[in-house]
Amino acid sequence: MIQNCKTKKVYERLPMYLDYLNKIDRESVSSTIIANNLNLGEVQVRKDLALVSGKGRPKIGYLRKNLIKDISKFMGFDQKHKAIIIGYGKLGRALYNFKGFENFGIEIVAAFDINNKDVLDINHLCEYCSGNDIKFGIITVPNESAQSVADKLIQCGIKGIWNFSSIRLQVPNEIIVQNENLATSFSVLIKETEDRQ
Amino acid sequence: MIQNCKTKKVYERLPMYLDYLNKIDRESVSSTIIANNLNLGEVQVRKDLALVSGKGRPKIGYLRKNLIKDISKFMGFDQKHKAIIIGYGKLGRALYNFKGFENFGIEIVAAFDINNKDVLDINHLCEYCSGNDIKFGIITVPNESAQSVADKLIQCGIKGIWNFSSIRLQVPNEIIVQNENLATSFSVLIKETEDRQ
DNA sequence: TAGATTGTTAATCGATTAACAATC
DNA sequence: TAGATTGTTAATCGATTAACAATC
Numbered sequence: 001m002i003q004n005c006k007t008k009k010v011y012e013r014l015p016m017y018l019d020y021l022n023k024i025d026r027e028s029v030s031s032t033i034i035a036n037n038l039n040l041g042e043v044q045v046r047k048d049l050a051l052v053s054g055k056g057r058p059k060i061g062y063l064r065k066n067l068i069k070d071i072s073k074f075m076g077f078d079q080k081h082k083a084i085i086i087g088y089g090k091l092g093r094a095l096y097n098f099k100g101f102e103n104f105g106i107e108i109v110a111a112f113d114i115n116n117k118d119v120l121d122i123n124h125l126c127e128y129c130s131g132n133d134i135k136f137g138i139i140t141v142p143n144e145s146a147q148s149v150a151d152k153l154i155q156c157g158i159k160g161i162w163n164f165s166s167i168r169l170q171v172p173n174e175i176i177v178q179n180e181n182l183a184t185s186f187s188v189l190i191k192e193t194e195d196r197q
Numbered sequence: 198m199i200q201n202c203k204t205k206k207v208y209e210r211l212p213m214y215l216d217y218l219n220k221i222d223r224e225s226v227s228s229t230i231i232a233n234n235l236n237l238g239e240v241q242v243r244k245d246l247a248l249v250s251g252k253g254r255p256k257i258g259y260l261r262k263n264l265i266k267d268i269s270k271f272m273g274f275d276q277k278h279k280a281i282i283i284g285y286g287k288l289g290r291a292l293y294n295f296k297g298f299e300n301f302g303i304e305i306v307a308a309f310d311i312n313n314k315d316v317l318d319i320n321h322l323c324e325y326c327s328g329n330d331i332k333f334g335i336i337t338v339p340n341e342s343a344q345s346v347a348d349k350l351i352q353c354g355i356k357g358i359w360n361f362s363s364i365r366l367q368v369p370n371e372i373i374v375q376n377e378n379l380a381t382s383f384s385v386l387i388k389e390t391e392d393r394q
Numbered sequence: 395t396a397g398a399t400t401g402t403t404a405a406t407c408g409a410t411t412a413a414c415a416a417t418c
Numbered sequence: 419t420a421g422a423t424t425g426t427t428a429a430t431c432g433a434t435t436a437a438c439a440a441t442c
Contacts, residue, residue: 011389090294159394160389176389180382183300185377187212187303189375190333192373194273
């Protein structure tokens, strides 16, 4: 029944640090430099980094390579995470071909739908999941089918669901759901923009 | 320079209430009922609703129709918000055809890219924006071009940017950026799922 | 009336920021 | 040494939750 509203904010910032660290060309880097580049507070950066590493040195800062390794390890990016997509419409297709997951150990290994020769049929879902040790499912089906797809994924042993439908899924306690409600995100942008005018 | 990390959480819940209210078939509804259905606290629901409406009545609850009207008005969903997409790759295409925006007054009126006959050319961006009173831009170009596209959008009078690149955009203070970093979202799901095991 | 429900004030919790000693 | 920088403790801020009086 957990809908992770209370995503720990650190977990969102660590990948940002990683992105930045992978991009720059220096041996060492200070919290101030990172903070300035990402528009964050330097103390916050330091605290975040202490959580995963704690190997900074006064006057010098952090060794870039260590930091990359430590963040990757903490977040689990050093391991392969296999995911499948259910629903091969336009959005499903876009995610299936999305390039940005590589640095995070994420691999989308298959897509499922009904009556679509290009991808696997949803009837073979469980078979595929158990045979390939799949832990993550991405739901990109229409709202009407979202809950039943979620139920099925859980039956098949999925542990984490990335939910692009606008339905709040009912799931058992041990399953993690990350809701990615695009309409909501956009409407927050609209509200904040109007507030500012 | 504002990257709205501190999205007010209420702004994310109000659209959820709206979704739910549009779905149910009752005259009136209590905070308890809403809370149970959306897995939230009832006090939280009541507080959120007080912010936009404050017309609940003891013993009865809230009139569904009033609530819908009040939330819509507060969030600005009663007005039309025109947006354009820059970058007509797979993701841009998916968003361009996304059905879920309708209830929020959001309309994606055009897409732009370079050397693509199916959509408008980016050279005509400003022309189009000023001629059609466009306030919102959606960036779905590769990382390398994201900042330059943002700059251009701002030149053309855009007030809010929905950024699907993984770059942190540098923008003036009065511009609102909503970052939608898909890889980050997914990696948070992975981390939280692993934590739970 | 009794009970369901709202709305509000106070308490709690968590996350961010400020202050500052420790270190190289 | 002086200055840059870390790491940590305390203070602040904001959001959530608990408690409870007011209302129909």
